[in-house]
Amino acid sequence: MSQELARIGTAWGGGTPAARPMPRFAARFFSYRPAFLATVLLCLIFAASVLAPLVVPYERDAIDLDSLLEGPSFSHAFGTDELGRDVLARLVHGGRFTLIVASASVLIAMLLGILTGALAGYCGGAVDLLVSAVVDLFLSVPVFLVILIAASLGGGRLWLIPLVIGGTSWMEMARVVRASFLSLRGEGFVEAARSLGVGNVSIVFRHILPLAIPPVVIAATVGFAQAMLIESALSFLGFGVQPPIPTWGNMLYNAQLLIRRAPVAAFAPGLAIFVTSLCFNVVGHGLRRALAREPISS
Amino acid sequence: MIHYLVKRVMRVVPLVILISIVTFVLLQRAPGGPVGLLSGNPKVTGADLERIRENFGLDRPLAVQYFYWFGRVFLHFDFGKSYVTGQPVSRMILERVPATLELMGSAFLLALAAALVMGVGAALRRDRFLDHCFSLVTTAGMSVPVFWLGLMAIVVFSLKLRLLPAGGQGTIGDAGSIADHLKHLILPATVLAFAYLASWSRYLRAGLVETIACDFVRTARAKGLSERIIVFKHVLRNAILPFITVVVMQIPSLFTGAVITETVFSWPGMGRLFYDGLQRQDYTRVLGIVVVSSFLIILFNLAGDLLCMTVDPRIVPVRAGGAEAHGPAPEGAAE
Numbered sequence: 001m002s003q004e005l006a007r008i009g010t011a012w013g014g015g016t017p018a019a020r021p022m023p024r025f026a027a028r029f030f031s032y033r034p035a036f037l038a039t040v041l042l043c044l045i046f047a048a049s050v051l052a053p054l055v056v057p058y059e060r061d062a063i064d065l066d067s068l069l070e071g072p073s074f075s076h077a078f079g080t081d082e083l084g085r086d087v088l089a090r091l092v093h094g095g096r097f098t099l100i101v102a103s104a105s106v107l108i109a110m111l112l113g114i115l116t117g118a119l120a121g122y123c124g125g126a127v128d129l130l131v132s133a134v135v136d137l138f139l140s141v142p143v144f145l146v147i148l149i150a151a152s153l154g155g156g157r158l159w160l161i162p163l164v165i166g167g168t169s170w171m172e173m174a175r176v177v178r179a180s181f182l183s184l185r186g187e188g189f190v191e192a193a194r195s196l197g198v199g200n201v202s203i204v205f206r207h208i209l210p211l212a213i214p215p216v217v218i219a220a221t222v223g224f225a226q227a228m229l230i231e232s233a234l235s236f237l238g239f240g241v242q243p244p245i246p247t248w249g250n251m252l253y254n255a256q257l258l259i260r261r262a263p264v265a266a267f268a269p270g271l272a273i274f275v276t277s278l279c280f281n282v283v284g285h286g287l288r289r290a291l292a293r294e295p296i297s298s
Numbered sequence: 299m300i301h302y303l304v305k306r307v308m309r310v311v312p313l314v315i316l317i318s319i320v321t322f323v324l325l326q327r328a329p330g331g332p333v334g335l336l337s338g339n340p341k342v343t344g345a346d347l348e349r350i351r352e353n354f355g356l357d358r359p360l361a362v363q364y365f366y367w368f369g370r371v372f373l374h375f376d377f378g379k380s381y382v383t384g385q386p387v388s389r390m391i392l393e394r395v396p397a398t399l400e401l402m403g404s405a406f407l408l409a410l411a412a413a414l415v416m417g418v419g420a421a422l423r424r425d426r427f428l429d430h431c432f433s434l435v436t437t438a439g440m441s442v443p444v445f446w447l448g449l450m451a452i453v454v455f456s457l458k459l460r461l462l463p464a465g466g467q468g469t470i471g472d473a474g475s476i477a478d479h480l481k482h483l484i485l486p487a488t489v490l491a492f493a494y495l496a497s498w499s500r501y502l503r504a505g506l507v508e509t510i511a512c513d514f515v516r517t518a519r520a521k522g523l524s525e526r527i528i529v530f531k532h533v534l535r536n537a538i539l540p541f542i543t544v545v546v547m548q549i550p551s552l553f554t555g556a557v558i559t560e561t562v563f564s565w566p567g568m569g570r571l572f573y574d575g576l577q578r579q580d581y582t583r584v585l586g587i588v589v590v591s592s593f594l595i596i597l598f599n600l601a602g603d604l605l606c607m608t609v610d611p612r613i614v615p616v617r618a619g620g621a622e623a624h625g626p627a628p629e630g631a632a633e
Binding site: 137140141143146149150260277281 | 320453573591595
């Protein structure tokens with residue numbers, strides 16, 4: 001692993017492994033204050049979601065018919081919903097499912113994107129044309145309509161949603177990976193590996209792929225924000241994760257119906273989506289910035 | 299040019315057919331359909347269900363059904379009858395297309411105008427206060443869920459301030475007047491425009507900043523041209539082309555936004571028709587809308603390509619619209 005990292009560092013800006021490029025990169029990343037703040041916020045959001053039952057004093061589905069649709073108060077920081085459930089508790093628990101679905105979607109998109117992109121960039125020729133055609137196809141289709149159809153047919157099965165989101169958002173990743181592979185496959189070290197008798201699979205995954213990782217990480221960060229937005233849009237339309245499991249999207253679906261009586265209930269989940277995806281976008285921006293500022297020689 | 303157009307269209311036709319096949323097969327596996335709601339009714343016998351299925355042609359093999367459907371669409375623009383209302387789907391869609399195009403068109407123009415202003419403004423005042431402000435707005439615009447923005451706009455402007463209507467396309471009884479119509483359009487169009495404005499203006503800013511660093515700009519400065527003339531007459535012209543390609547590339551996602559905005563604001567367009575159809579398991583309608591909107595998207599893409607070729611005669615259509623012919627994605631150019 002450390003060898004891998006050293007190789008990445010070498011690709012980014014030269015220097016020996018002893019120069020330790022990763023800490024330098026981290027320093028550059030964190031010196032951009034918005035990215036630092038966003039990282040801290042994201043850590044907090046993830047921690048709260050993971051530790052959900054410990055963080056909030058109410059149960060996720062605890063119904064309290066004496067306090068329906070209450071506004072914010074000391075006992076319920078974000079008020080209660082139409083069944084008297086604590087909005088904050090559902091928000092924190094909802095973060096779990098929202099983040100799980102988004103992570104799984106991004107992982108699937110990464111897997112698909114890396115495989116197709118590597119295939120297209122490394123093989124070139126007809127394979128490249130084919131992959132490019134498929135990417136084109138996905139880019140010129142009203143993908144969201146198809147996502148909606150697929151999700152509605154699945155009847156809100158939890159595992160289906162990441163599959164659908166990931167399966168329709170891998171194109172950016174594929175393009176990024178393909179571009180890196182196109183430029184890297186002609187490099188000397190690839191030729192050297194091949195002359196040593198290293199197989200194609202090994203060249204692709206052990207020699208070229210590590211160098212193509214940085215742009216993939218950036219695409220994944222921005223993709224996470226997008227996956228979250230798609231998931232919440234799906235849930236908001238009622239085709240995503242089904243109640244009683246809370247996600248930020250389906251909390252909004254309920255709140256929308258009662259927006260005249262309890263506008264605050266609609267505010268909180270949306271804000272959670274907004275802040276989290278904002279953080280991911282800012283971190284993506286920071287990563288890109290830190291990569292771009294890498295000095296050419298040192 | 300004609301040759302290129304023909305080639306593009308030839309590429310496009312199989313695409314639409316492929317989409318229709320995939321959607322068709324997907325929808326066949328769907329629960330419900332025309333008999334779904336009736337099958338629980340004790341007064342409806344098995345023979346009745348069979349008759350209904352026969353009426354819609356659902357008793358035939360899948361491939362045969364598809365070919366019948368395709369033939370009717372191709373020859374008569376007939377998408378079959380709605381499972382729910384019994385109306386011809388093509389008429390339902392055609393009734394809704396103007397509203398969708400109106401919403402998307404005004405959002406599109408709004409986003410375009412704002413992106414131009416913000417992009418140029420940010421590039422001119424690079425790393426200054428205005429640039430940071432715009433950067434904040436665009437980052438927020440990329441991250442905000444459209445439906446939540448819509449909901450919040452309704453809460454603030456309709457429920458609290460009572461300035462604008464919360465939804466619909468016109469007030470009952472006052473539907474004809476243009477002022478009333480515009481009032482209904484403002485909120486959905488602005489909300490829909492917001493997300494696009496963000497990525498477009500970022501992209502334009504990046505392109506401008508890159509172009510400003512070019513040699514010919516230094517020459518223009520050396521000649522003593524004012525910064526204003528340099529930016530508007532020299533830089534903008536060169537930076538506008540990738541901007542156009544990005545704008546064109548995002549047209550499909552404009553349809554996504556339309557489904558959500560139309561639902562939030564109960565705007566009577568195609569997106570709402572689609573959502574409604576999906577909820578009521580009206581699959582002929584769903585299929586029709588998917589096909590019509592893919593067709594529209596492809597048409598817009600084609601128009602965008604032609605626009606690019608008009609703006610920059612250097613573009614020679616070698617390979618009809620490959621993935622990389624569109625330039626890098628907007629995120630890639632944000633820095």
